[in-house]
Amino acid sequence: MLTLNDVVIRYGSAVAVDGVSLSVERGEMVALVGPNGAGKSSLVNAISGVVPVASGSIRLDARSAQVPEGRQMFADMSVEDNLRLGAWKSKDRDPAPIYEMLPDLQRLRRQKAGTLSGGQQQMVAVGRALMAKPELLLIDELSLGLAPLVVAGLADHLQKLNREHGTTILLIEQEIALAFRLCERAYVLEAGRIVASGESAELALDPALRDAYLGGEVGGTPRREDAS
Amino acid sequence: MNDFITYLVSGVAIGCAFALIGSGFVVVHRVTRVVNFTQGTLAVFGGLIASTLLKGALPHGIAEIVAVLSAGVIGLIFGFIATGKRGTPPLISLLITLGLSTLSAAFFILFWGQNPISPPGIGGATDVLGARIETQRLLVVVVTVIAFVVLSLFFDRSYVGKGLTAAASNPRAARLVGINVRWMGFLSFGIAGVLGGLAGVLIAPTNAVSFASDLPLALGGFAAAVFGGLVSVWRTLLGGIVLGVVGQLVAGYLSGSYQTEVALLMMLAIMIVRYKSLSAEEAK
Amino acid sequence: MTRRIPALVVCVAAVIALVVPLFLPDLSFYIQMILAAVIVTGLSLFMGYAGQASLGHGAFVAVGALTVAVMTVRLGLPPLLALICAPILAAVFAYIVGLPLLRLRGHYLAFGTLALLLIVQAVIATVPFFGGGLGIFGVPPLGVGDAVISGQLPYVYLSLAVLALALLISRNVIRSRFGRGVRALAGSESAAASSGVPVLRTKLAVFALSAAFAGLAGGIMAFFTPYVSSESFPVATSIAYIIMAVIGGLGSLWGGVIGAVLVSLLVQVLNAVSNQPGLPATTGPVLQYGAYALVLILALLFIPKGIVPTIAQAMRRRRDRRADAAAPTDVAVEPWASVQG
Numbered sequence: 001m002l003t004l005n006d007v008v009i010r011y012g013s014a015v016a017v018d019g020v021s022l023s024v025e026r027g028e029m030v031a032l033v034g035p036n037g038a039g040k041s042s043l044v045n046a047i048s049g050v051v052p053v054a055s056g057s058i059r060l061d062a063r064s065a066q067v068p069e070g071r072q073m074f075a076d077m078s079v080e081d082n083l084r085l086g087a088w089k090s091k092d093r094d095p096a097p098i099y100e101m102l103p104d105l106q107r108l109r110r111q112k113a114g115t116l117s118g119g120q121q122q123m124v125a126v127g128r129a130l131m132a133k134p135e136l137l138l139i140d141e142l143s144l145g146l147a148p149l150v151v152a153g154l155a156d157h158l159q160k161l162n163r164e165h166g167t168t169i170l171l172i173e174q175e176i177a178l179a180f181r182l183c184e185r186a187y188v189l190e191a192g193r194i195v196a197s198g199e200s201a202e203l204a205l206d207p208a209l210r211d212a213y214l215g216g217e218v219g220g221t222p223r224r225e226d227a228s
Numbered sequence: 229m230n231d232f233i234t235y236l237v238s239g240v241a242i243g244c245a246f247a248l249i250g251s252g253f254v255v256v257h258r259v260t261r262v263v264n265f266t267q268g269t270l271a272v273f274g275g276l277i278a279s280t281l282l283k284g285a286l287p288h289g290i291a292e293i294v295a296v297l298s299a300g301v302i303g304l305i306f307g308f309i310a311t312g313k314r315g316t317p318p319l320i321s322l323l324i325t326l327g328l329s330t331l332s333a334a335f336f337i338l339f340w341g342q343n344p345i346s347p348p349g350i351g352g353a354t355d356v357l358g359a360r361i362e363t364q365r366l367l368v369v370v371v372t373v374i375a376f377v378v379l380s381l382f383f384d385r386s387y388v389g390k391g392l393t394a395a396a397s398n399p400r401a402a403r404l405v406g407i408n409v410r411w412m413g414f415l416s417f418g419i420a421g422v423l424g425g426l427a428g429v430l431i432a433p434t435n436a437v438s439f440a441s442d443l444p445l446a447l448g449g450f451a452a453a454v455f456g457g458l459v460s461v462w463r464t465l466l467g468g469i470v471l472g473v474v475g476q477l478v479a480g481y482l483s484g485s486y487q488t489e490v491a492l493l494m495m496l497a498i499m500i501v502r503y504k505s506l507s508a509e510e511a512k
Numbered sequence: 513m514t515r516r517i518p519a520l521v522v523c524v525a526a527v528i529a530l531v532v533p534l535f536l537p538d539l540s541f542y543i544q545m546i547l548a549a550v551i552v553t554g555l556s557l558f559m560g561y562a563g564q565a566s567l568g569h570g571a572f573v574a575v576g577a578l579t580v581a582v583m584t585v586r587l588g589l590p591p592l593l594a595l596i597c598a599p600i601l602a603a604v605f606a607y608i609v610g611l612p613l614l615r616l617r618g619h620y621l622a623f624g625t626l627a628l629l630l631i632v633q634a635v636i637a638t639v640p641f642f643g644g645g646l647g648i649f650g651v652p653p654l655g656v657g658d659a660v661i662s663g664q665l666p667y668v669y670l671s672l673a674v675l676a677l678a679l680l681i682s683r684n685v686i687r688s689r690f691g692r693g694v695r696a697l698a699g700s701e702s703a704a705a706s707s708g709v710p711v712l713r714t715k716l717a718v719f720a721l722s723a724a725f726a727g728l729a730g731g732i733m734a735f736f737t738p739y740v741s742s743e744s745f746p747v748a749t750s751i752a753y754i755i756m757a758v759i760g761g762l763g764s765l766w767g768g769v770i771g772a773v774l775v776s777l778l779v780q781v782l783n784a785v786s787n788q789p790g791l792p793a794t795t796g797p798v799l800q801y802g803a804y805a806l807v808l809i810l811a812l813l814f815i816p817k818g819i820v821p822t823i824a825q826a827m828r829r830r831r832d833r834r835a836d837a838a839a840p841t842d843v844a845v846e847p848w849a850s851v852q853g
Contacts, residue, residue, distance in 0.1 A: 050403050065405075072401035074394045084387070085394050089406040093387070128405065263619035313813055319565060322619055323758065324812050326567075326751060331805030334798045342794060443747060447630070450623050489634045492627040499620050500612045 001026045001136060001168055002047065002064075007056035009042045009192075016042040018192035019056065024136070026062075029162045029169045031179035031200065034189035040172045041069055043189070044138050047170075062168070065134035069141045069172075071121040075114030079105055082113045082124050086131030098127045102157065119150035126157065136168045137161070143175045151175075155182055180204050233359035235480040236473060241365035241434070242448075243472020244372035245271070247465040248427035249449025250456070251379065252420030256307070257458045258396040259416035261318045265325035266306050268446030269332045270421045274299040274428030275437040276340050279347035288350070296425040303421015307414045314410075329442055336439035344441070349433025368430040375426055376465055379419075383461075392416060424449075444488070448472075451495035457505065471495075529672055539664040543736055545776035546671040547729040552756040553678045553768035554722030557685065559754075560763020562715050564614075565622045568629030569726055570750035575602040576727030577744065578636065580734035581648040586641065591654045595731045602727020603720040610719045614712060629750055637742035647741025654735045667736050674732065675769070678725050683765055685721065690714070748801075752779075755808045761818020770819055778803055 002024040009017035017039040024030045032040055045051040047058055048066045065086070074082050083095040083105070099106035105127050108116065113124055122142070129137060139158070143151040159182065161167045173179035179186060180200040188196040188209065196203060203209055249267050256264040278295035286294065310316075310324040349364035356366075383389040395402040395412035402409050427445070428437060437445075448471060455467020471491055479487040533542055555569050576598035583594035609628060616624050636642045654661045654670075661667065685691045704711055734740050752775065760771025782803055786796040815822050 048404060050400075068401060068404055072398055072404070074397045074401060076397055077390065077393065081390055085390060085402075085407070086405050088391060132405070263622070309809065309813075316813075316816075319618055319622075320812055320816060322622060323565065323754065324809055326754070327805045327808035327812065330748075330751065330801050331809070334801035334805065337794045337801070338798045342797070447623070447627065454620075483638075486634075486638070489631055489638075492631050492634075496613075496624055496627050496631075499616055499624055503615055503620065 001060070001062045002170070003057075003059040004043075004047075005057045005059070007043070007046065007058060008054045009039065009046055009051060010054045016192055017046070020189070020192070020194055021056075022187050022194065022197070024168060024170055026135070026168055027162075027166055028185065029159075029171065029183045031171045031173055031183035031186040032189060033173055033176045033179045033186055036174070037191075038189040039192040040189055041140055044140050044170070044172050047138060060136070062135035063133065064136040064138060065129035065132040066138040067122075067125045067129045067140060067142075069144065071118070071125045073113035073116075073121050073124060076112060078110055079113055079116070079124055080109040083109075083127050083131050086128035088132075090132060092133070093131070095127075095131065098130055101130070101161070102127050118146050119154070122146060122150075122154055123157075126154070130161075130167075134167065136170065138170050138172070140172045142171060142173055143178055151178065158182065176209075230359040231480060233357050234361065235476045237356060237359070237361045237365055237369075238434075239473030239476030240469050241368040241472070242431070242476065243452070243469035244368050244465075245427040245431040245435075245445070245468075246448035246452040246471055247468025248372055248375060248423045248430075249445055250452030250464040250468055251376070251461045252303075252423040253450055253453040254456060254458055254461055254464055255379075255392075255423070256413075256416045256420045257453075259392055260307075260311055260321070260413040262311055262321040262325070262413075263318070263450070263458075264306070264310070264417065264420055265322055265446060266303070266329045266332065266442075267420060267424050267449050268442035268444070269329040270299045270303050270306075270424030271428035271431070271445045271449075272336060272437050272439070272442050273302055273332070273421075274425030275347065275432030275441075276336060276345060276428075277425075278429045278432065279345050280340075282347050292429045295429050296422055299425020299428065300418045300422035303424065304414055304418035306421070307417025311410070311413050311417075329446075333439045333442065340439070342439065344436035344438040345432070346434075346436035347432050362434060364430075364433045368434075371426070371430055372465070375423070376461065379423075379461060388415075447495070448491060451491060451498070454495055454498050454502075457502070526676075530669075533665060533668045539668050540736075541776070541780055543664070543667055543671055543732075545772060546668070546675055547733055548753065548756060548776060549769045549772035550671070550675050550678050550729040551726045551768075552753050552760065552772045553675070553682055553765075554725030555753050556757040556760065556762050556764070556768040556771075557682050558718050558722040559757055560761075560767075561686075561691070562718050564617060564715070565754070566625040566719075566722075567622050567754065568625035568627070568632075568747075568750055569722070569753050570745040570747070571625070571629040571632040572602045572606055572723035572726035573730035573733070574629075574632050574636065574745040575605045575723075576730030577734040577740045578642060578648075578730075579727070580731040581651050581740040582642065584652050585648050585650060590656070591652055591735065592656050595654060595728075595735070598731030598734075599724035599728040602730070603724040605727075606720045606723030607716055610716045614715045614719060626747070626750075629745070629747060633742045633745060643741050645742075647739060647744070649739050651734050651738035651740065653738070654732075661735075664736075667732065671729075671732055674728055678728075679765065679769070681721070685718075686765060690717070748804075752804060755804055755811075757818075759807060759811045759815075759818060761820035761822070764818065764820040764824070767818050767820040774819075775804075775807065778807065 004020055004022050007017055007020045008015065020043060032043065034040055042051055044066060046053050047060065048064065074085060080095055083098055084093045087093040095109070099109070102123055104120065104123060108120060113121060116124065126139075142154060142158070146154075155178065158169060158171075162169050171179060171183055180203065183200055186197065186200045186203055187194050188203065196206060196209060249271055252267045252270065253263060256262060274295050277298050278292050281291035281294055282288070306325065306328050309328060310321045350367055352363045353360045354363050354366055383393055391402070391407050392412050392415065395407050395409045399409045402412070431437070448468070451471055452464050452468035455470070456463030471494060474494065475487045475491050478490045533539055536542055551569060551573060555566060559565055579598040579601045580591070580594045583589040583597060584591050613621065613624050613628065637645060737744075756771035756775045757768060758771070759774060760767030760769065779800060782799040783796065786799050811818070
C-alpha cells in the first residue's frame with residue numbers, strides 16, 4: 001500500500017531524512033519511532049505530499065490522511081466545521097459516521113476547537129482526518145502532551161478503527177512502549193536513517209534499543225523538527 | 229441641523245466606500261498576511277471601467293456589475309503576481325503591490341487621461357429629516373450594508389468561505405486536509421478586487437476618480453481596516469463610517485483642508501495605541 | 513561589506529563622478545541623482561538593517577528643505593547655518609516621530625510613514641509660515657558672508673562631498689559594534705533583544721541617521737532649486753527612493769548609490785523619449801510610472817536581494833571556486849528573511 005524507497009529529504013543544506021526505505025501493507029498497524037529530530041515528521045509530511053522529496057521515491061496507492069503533530073486545530077471554528085473541512089477533497093461532508101465512531105465529538109460539535117482540552121482536540125484531529133475516508137491514516141505523535149489515561153482511550157479508538165474498519169495506520173510516536181504495544185511492526189529512525197526494524201515484540205527485546213529508549217525515556221516538551 | 233444631516237449622510241457614504249476597500253485589506257490580510265496596496269487602485273479600476281461601459285451604452289446595473297467583476301479579475305491577477313512566487317515574505321509582497329499600483333497609474337493615464345472622471349449614478353435627491361441628500365449617497369449605504377451581509381454569510385456559512393477561514397487560521401492544517409492555500413490567497417485577492425471595485429463604482433458618481441485617487445482611497449480603507457485590527461470585517465465597517473463622518477464634519481465645520489490630516493492622525497493614533505493588541509490578533 | 517567592491521572600482525567611479533559634470537550642459541539632473549543617492553543610502557541603511565520599510569522618507573527631505581527655506585527666507589539667518597541645521601532638525605524630527613512610530617512594524621510602519629509624509633505635506637500646505645498654498649520662493653544662494661556660490665557646478669561638488677560623507681558614515685556604522693546590533697534587528701527583533709541589543713533605541717538611531725542624510729539632501733535641494741512648497745515632495749518620489757534602495761540592494765553600502773544612478777538614468781532616458789515631438793502629453797507620466805513599476809516588480813521577484821549583493825555573491829562564488837580557499841567572513845545580510853508583514 002505504501003512503499004518508500006531510499007527517500008532523502010533536505011531543508012536547504014541540512015539533511016533531515018537520509019535514504020529511508022520502508023513499506024506498509026494493507027490492514028497493518030505500523031509504528032515509526034525515534035527520538036526528537038530523527039526526521040519522523042519530515043517523513044510523514046513527505047508521504048502526505050506537503051514536503052518535497054530530494055531523491056528516492058514514495059509509492060502510495062491508497063487515499064491517505066494525516067493527524068498532524070500538535071493537533072493543528074482550526075481554533076476559531078466549531079468542531080463540526082473542523083470535521084467538515086477534513087472532507088475538503090471529497091463530496092461527502094456528512095460528519096455523522098464520525099460521530100458514531102467517536103460519540104464524544106457529537107456532544108462537542110458546536111464548541112470552538114480552540115477551547116477544547118488536548119485530548120478532545122486530538123480526537124477532533126483524528127475525526128477530521130477520518131472525514132477524508134482514508135485507507136491509510138498517518139498519525140504524527142499521538143501521545144504528545146496528553147495524560148496517559150487520555151492516550152489509552154485514543155489508542156483504543158485507533159485499534160478499533162484498524163480491526164473493525166480495516167484502516168491501515170502508520171503511527172509516529174516518541175513513546176516507544178506505547179508504539180510497540182499498539183503496533184505489530186515498527187521501524188526505528190535515528191538521525192534520518194532506519195537503524196532497526198521488525199516485529200515490535202522482537203524489537204522490544206533488543207538490548208541496545210531498550211537502553212536507548214525504553215529504559216531512559218526522556219520527558220520534557222519536544223520541539224517541532226519539521227519545517228512546514 | 230440640515231447641514232449636520234448632510235455632512236452625516238455624506239460622511240457615512242464615504243465611510244462605506246472606505247469600509248468596502250478596508251474589508252478587502254482584511255480579507256487578503258487574513259488569508260495571506262499580505263497588505264495589498266492595490267486596494268485603492270482596484271476601486272479606481274471599478275469607477276473608471278464603469279464610466280467607459282456606461283458611455284458604451286451598457287445600461288445601469290449591467291455596466292456596474294461588469295465593472296465590479298472586472299475589478300475582481302484584476303485583483304486575482306494582482307494577487308498572482310504579488311504572492312504567486314513561493315516563499316515571498318509578506319513585506320516584499322506589499323512592495324510588489326506598491327509597484328502594481330504604480331503600474332496601474334500608468335495604465336489609467338494611458339486609457340483615461342489625467343482628469344478625474346465621474347460616471348453618471350442614479351440622479352436625483354431624497355429628503356432625509358429635512359435635508360436634501362443625493363440619492364446616490366443613500367444607494368452607497370444600502371449596497372454596502374448588503375455587501376457586508378453577503379460577505380459575512382460567505383465566510384460563516386459557505387464551505388469555500390470556511391476553507392478561506394481555515395487557510396487563514398492554520399495554513400499547515402489546511403494544506404493537510406487538501407486545501408490549496410496559495411489558491412485561497414489568490415481567491416482572497418479576487419474577493420478584495422470585487423470589494424474594491426464595488427467601492428469605486430459606488431463612490432465615483434459623487435466623488436470623481438482619477439489615477440491619483442488610489443492613494444487616498446487606500447489610506448482611508450487601511451485606516452478603516454486598522455479599526456478592525458485587520459481581521460474583523462464588521463469593525464472595519466464601523467471604522468470606515470467613523471472615519472468618513474469625522475472627516476466630513478471637520479471639513480464642514482472647520483476647514484476642508486484639515487480633512488486629510490484628521491483621517492491620517494486618527495489612523496496613526498489607532499495604530500500606535502492599539503499596536504500591541506493588533507499584533508496579538510495577527511499572531512493568532 | 514566594502515571589500516565586496518574593490519577599491520579600484522570605487523576610485524574610477526569617483527573620478528567619473530567628478531569629471532562628468534564638467535561636460536554636461538545642464539546639471540539639474542545630475543544633482544538630483546546625487547542627492548537621491550544620499551537619501552537612498554540612508555533609507556537602505558534603515559530598511560536593510562532594521563528590516564523595516566519607510567514609504568514616507570520624503571518627509572525628512574521636506575524637513576531639511578523647509579529648515580533651509582524658513583531659516584533663510586523667513587528668519588533671515590545665514591545660509592550656511594541653515595544648511596547645518598537641516599540634517600540636525602531632520603534627525604530630531606525623526607527621533608520624535610520615531611518614538612511612537614517605530615513601535616510599529618511591517619505594514620503598519622509602512623503605512624505609518626506614508627501617513628507621516630502626507631501629514632507633513634498637509635502641514636506645509638496649510639501653515640502660511642511654512643509656505644502655505646504658495647510655497648517659499650527666493651531661497652538665497654549658499655555662501656558665507658559675501659562669498660556666495662554661483663552657478664550649478666559648486667552644488668554638484670557639494671552634493672558629491674555629502675554623498676562621500678554619507679557613505680563614510682554608513683560604512684563606519686555598518687562595521688561598528690553598533691552596526692552588528694542593527695544587523696541583528698534585520699534577523700529577528702526578539703533574538704536581538706534577548707542578546708542585549710536595545711531594539712527601539714537602535715532602530716531610532718538608524719532612523720534618525722537616515723533622516724539626517726535625507727534632511728541634508730533636502731537642504732541642498734532647497735538652495736539649488738531655490739523654492740520649497742508642499743508639492744516638492746510627492747509620494748511618488750518617496751516610492752522612487754524605495755525602488756532605488758530595493759534595486760541596489762537593501763543594507764549593502766553601495767546599493768543606494770547604484771540604485772539611485774540606475775533608476776535616475778532610466779527616468780532621464782524615458783524623459784528624453786517622451787519629449788520627442790508628436791507624442792501626447794501623457795507619454796511622460798505613463799512611461800515614468802510604467803518603468804518605475806516594472807523595474808520594482810521585476811527586481812523584487814527576480815533579484816530580491818538587489819543588484820549589489822547579487823553581484824557580490826556571484827563574484828565571491830567565482831573567487832571561492834578559483835581559490836578554493838576559505839570564504840570571506842563578511843556574509844551578506846539577507847534583509848526581510850525573517851520579516852513578517
